[in-house]
Amino acid sequence: MSLPKSELERSSDLDEIVRRLEIAVQKRMGANATLADISVATLGGSSRTILFDLIDGSSRRRLVSRQETYLMDASPFLPPEMQFKLLQLAYKHGVPVPEPIFEFADDDGLGRGHVMAHVAGETLPKRLLNDSQYTHAREIFVVQAAEILVRLHAIDKQEANFLDNTLDSVDPLQAQIARYDYYGEPHPALEFGFRWLDKHRPAKAVACLVHGDFRNGNMLVNEHGIQAVLDWECAHIGDPMADLGWLCTRSWRFGNDELHAGGFGTREALFDAYEAAGGRSVDREAVHWWEIFGSMRWAMLNIMQIHGHLHGGRRSPAFAACGRNTSLMEYDLLMTIAGRLD
Amino acid sequence: MPHDQPDLAELVRTANEFLANVTPRLEGQDRYFAMCTSFLLDIVQRELVEWAPLETDDDQRLQALLGGNKTDVQNLTKELSAAIRAGEFDDRLDWLLEELIGHVTSKVKVSKPSYIDEATEN
Numbered sequence: 473m474s475l476p477k478s479e480l481e482r483s484s485d486l487d488e489i490v491r492r493l494e495i496a497v498q499k500r501m502g503a504n505a506t507l508a509d510i511s512v513a514t515l516g517g518s519s520r521t522i523l524f525d526l527i528d529g530s531s532r533r534r535l536v537s538r539q540e541t542y543l544m545d546a547s548p549f550l551p552p553e554m555q556f557k558l559l560q561l562a563y564k565h566g567v568p569v570p571e572p573i574f575e576f577a578d579d580d581g582l583g584r585g586h587v588m589a590h591v592a593g594e595t596l597p598k599r600l601l602n603d604s605q606y607t608h609a610r611e612i613f614v615v616q617a618a619e620i621l622v623r624l625h626a627i628d629k630q631e632a633n634f635l636d637n638t639l640d641s642v643d644p645l646q647a648q649i650a651r652y653d654y655y656g657e658p659h660p661a662l663e664f665g666f667r668w669l670d671k672h673r674p675a676k677a678v679a680c681l682v683h684g685d686f687r688n689g690n691m692l693v694n695e696h697g698i699q700a701v702l703d704w705e706c707a708h709i710g711d712p713m714a715d716l717g718w719l720c721t722r723s724w725r726f727g728n729d730e731l732h733a734g735g736f737g738t739r740e741a742l743f744d745a746y747e748a749a750g751g752r753s754v755d756r757e758a759v760h761w762w763e764i765f766g767s768m769r770w771a772m773l774n775i776m777q778i779h780g781h782l783h784g785g786r787r788s789p790a791f792a793a794c795g796r797n798t799s800l801m802e803y804d805l806l807m808t809i810a811g812r813l814d
Numbered sequence: 815m816p817h818d819q820p821d822l823a824e825l826v827r828t829a830n831e832f833l834a835n836v837t838p839r840l841e842g843q844d845r846y847f848a849m850c851t852s853f854l855l856d857i858v859q860r861e862l863v864e865w866a867p868l869e870t871d872d873d874q875r876l877q878a879l880l881g882g883n884k885t886d887v888q889n890l891t892k893e894l895s896a897a898i899r900a901g902e903f904d905d906r907l908d909w910l911l912e913e914l915i916g917h918v919t920s921k922v923k924v925s926k927p928s929y930i931d932e933a934t935e936n
Contacts, residue, residue, distance in 0.1 A: 660914055
């Protein structure tokens with residue numbers, strides 16, 4: 473049986489990418505380095521992730537290559553070179569992340585991206601919330617997450633000053649409105665959300681480096697707890713309460729609605745742990761504002777996906793589903809503002 | 815013009831039944847996309863049943879929010895969005911919030927009706 477043409481094209485492309493990847497690795501690690509046990513992780517809408525073993529003499533290490541494959545206009549995501557810098561910064565300060573190994577250069581012919589260490593673990597939220605092997609990880613999740621955030625928020629923001637002028641650092645609400653206007657799909661509920669958020673802005677906080685996408689689904693967890701924090705493409709300089717609010721946003725509870733912090737623990741447990749770990753005192757009203765902001769933002773990310781599906785030549789049933797899922801986030805947004813959901 | 819059987823809803827249902835049969839045999843991304851496609855076909859079926867009338871309850875709600883001016887149904891959300899942005903509802907935002915909850919609820923009832931039950935149970 474012959475493969476359909478598109479499959480053939482895809483696999484030969486992949487052979488070429490792996491060949492270039494091996495050359496790129498040899499350039500940095502020496503001519504004897506070889507790749508083995510190569511697999512492609514297919515999920516991920518805007519990047520290609522390849523896992524491989526690096527064999528060098530008697531040592532063998534599993535690594536991950538991440539390439540940017542889809543460039544969007546009005547993208548809410550940081551360019552790969554900034555993501556790599558953030559990985560380096562986080563790694564240096566003991567925030568658990570995959571060790572950054574090297575960045576691709578132009579003459580690697582691999583586009584923009586980098587290679588980092590592979591960290592074993594699970595990211596799928598439903599498994600983390602339900603499977604028995606994660607019982608202990610669930611118990612310590614809130615304390616671990618709080619400690620990680622305190623460590624991150626304590627980094628001198630001068631070290632991340634390459635983020636100073638991004639849209640999300642300057643004004644996160646205005647950044648979302650600008651993207652909404654670019655997508656051009658009318659949503660009265662989101663317009664209401666923008667209005668409400670603008671009228672109820674929290675007191676201006678002392679800004680720091682925030683992760684920006686710190687939630688259940690972006691953390692690699694094993695039976696001992698959180699092993700690595702992934703997805704640094706939304707990091708910016710801003711209010712640390714934003715990371716607490718996003719973690720507690722309703723969508724990331726995956727049905728465990730009473731356990732606000734990612735479905736793992738209550739808001740109060742998270743706040744207590746954050747303060748106990750040496751974080752600044754939690755502004756509860758600000759966290760509430762950021763949770764509402766979070767429902768709006770998750771709606772916006774779904775609109776981004778359907779926009780890419782309709783206009784960006786990047787089609788899939790999942791992106792089509794995202795378009796219609798927008799209404800669920802609008803429901804959370806309005807019902808939370810109305811005080812009928814917590 | 816009336817078509818022969820099956821009607822639209824039955825066409826969608828047939829496609830979805832087939833998908834449900836083969837999905838368990840798929841793996842990885844194909845399996846995930848098959849489940850997404852089934853979700854999309856469920857939406858089509860609900861939309862056919864609940865939103866088939868030329869003017870839905872939600873159209874009337876949005877029309878009323880815009881002061882009863884006759885607006886092309888396609889432009890209702892666009893005009894309402896612009897009015898909210900322009901601050902035309904700022905003196906009655908609480909009232910607008912309730913109207914918009916009604917509007918969004920009617921969308922969720924098509925996209926994923928179980929979402930509302932799950933939210934109100936807790």
